[in-house]
Amino acid sequence: MSDAILETTGLTKEFRGFVAVNDVNLTVRRGTIHGLIGPNGAGKTTCFNLLTKFLPPTRGTIRYDGRDITGMKPAEVARLGLVRSFQISAVFPHLSVLENVRVALQRERGGSFDFWRSETLLRRYEDRARELLEDVGLSAYANLQASDLPYGRKRALEIATTLALDPVMLLLDEPTAGMTHEDVDRVVALVKRVAQGRTVLLVEHNLKVVQGLCDTITVLARGAVLAEGDYAAVSRNPDVIAAYLGTEAPPVEAAHG
Numbered sequence: 001m002s003d004a005i006l007e008t009t010g011l012t013k014e015f016r017g018f019v020a021v022n023d024v025n026l027t028v029r030r031g032t033i034h035g036l037i038g039p040n041g042a043g044k045t046t047c048f049n050l051l052t053k054f055l056p057p058t059r060g061t062i063r064y065d066g067r068d069i070t071g072m073k074p075a076e077v078a079r080l081g082l083v084r085s086f087q088i089s090a091v092f093p094h095l096s097v098l099e100n101v102r103v104a105l106q107r108e109r110g111g112s113f114d115f116w117r118s119e120t121l122l123r124r125y126e127d128r129a130r131e132l133l134e135d136v137g138l139s140a141y142a143n144l145q146a147s148d149l150p151y152g153r154k155r156a157l158e159i160a161t162t163l164a165l166d167p168v169m170l171l172l173d174e175p176t177a178g179m180t181h182e183d184v185d186r187v188v189a190l191v192k193r194v195a196q197g198r199t200v201l202l203v204e205h206n207l208k209v210v211q212g213l214c215d216t217i218t219v220l221a222r223g224a225v226l227a228e229g230d231y232a233a234v235s236r237n238p239d240v241i242a243a244y245l246g247t248e249a250p251p252v253e254a255a256h257g
């Protein structure tokens with residue numbers, strides 16, 4: 001088995017001539033937590049959307065687990081185990097926390113859209129759903145309506161519904177965005193826990209989060225890879241410091257703060 005689970009070669013995305021992602025060669029090693037960081041507008045989200053197949057690349061290839069997935073659809077790559085965390089809006093607000101995870105489990109089994117009519121069918125997934133809620137620390141909230149969850153806990157629910165798809169590799173887009181310190185710490189611990197036995201790639205603004213979680217960090221700037229390495233290496237890199245100057249959190253401060 002190759003050490004690399006995800007590899008891009010010359011990955012490029014242009015929007016009407018504007019190059020948002022420029023010739024990116026990214027290698028994510030199996031079993032690691034890999035961070036994609038960069039100042040605003042660096043191309044992180046575009047890159048994330050390319051990797052999860054939500055956007056087609058202008059040029060370049062993406063290989064996942066030895067296969068060329070460049071031309072595949074999001075659902076196809078999800079079936080191969082490369083799963084993007086759902087956006088919070090994908091959580092059904094009027095269903096309970098438990099029901100949300102049961103629905104996700106049912107979807108994973110390729111159920112028809114009639115699934116929501118069959119309470120009996122959904123009940124079969126109850127045990128597994130409760131296990132997943134336990135994994136993400138939401139057992140106490142199982143019967144709460146999803147819309148009533150505190151913000152930080154919604155992310156945990158989103159991760160539980162993603163885990164229902166049994167991912168081999170998890171792609172997380174800013175898992176701590178908009179959270180309080182307390183919630184950030186909880187989500188960091190959660191990502192560490194769910195990363196066991198999996199590979200995780202996350203796009204993240206919060207450099208403290210990246211510092212605490214990532215084995216390898218790729219820094220993007222103006223669509224291209226500026227630096228790569230562990231946190232200590234990239235936070236000392238003069239090009240990275242220069243790219244972050246004038247933004248809210250230069251990596252060096254975060255490293256010593």
Ligand SMILES: Nc1ncnc2c1ncn2[C@@H]1O[C@H](COP(=O)(O)OP(=O)(O)OP(=O)(O)O)[C@@H](O)[C@H]1O
Nearest residue numbers: 015018019020038039040041042043044045046047
């Ligand atoms: N659909 C689009 N059409 C045109 N330009 C786009 C489109 N999507 C992104 N861009 C441009 O591509 C560049 C990279 O954007 P992207 O959102 O990928 O960066 P980012 O690193 O995720 O930024 P941020 O940290 O601010 O979210 C930006 O200049 C953005 O304006």
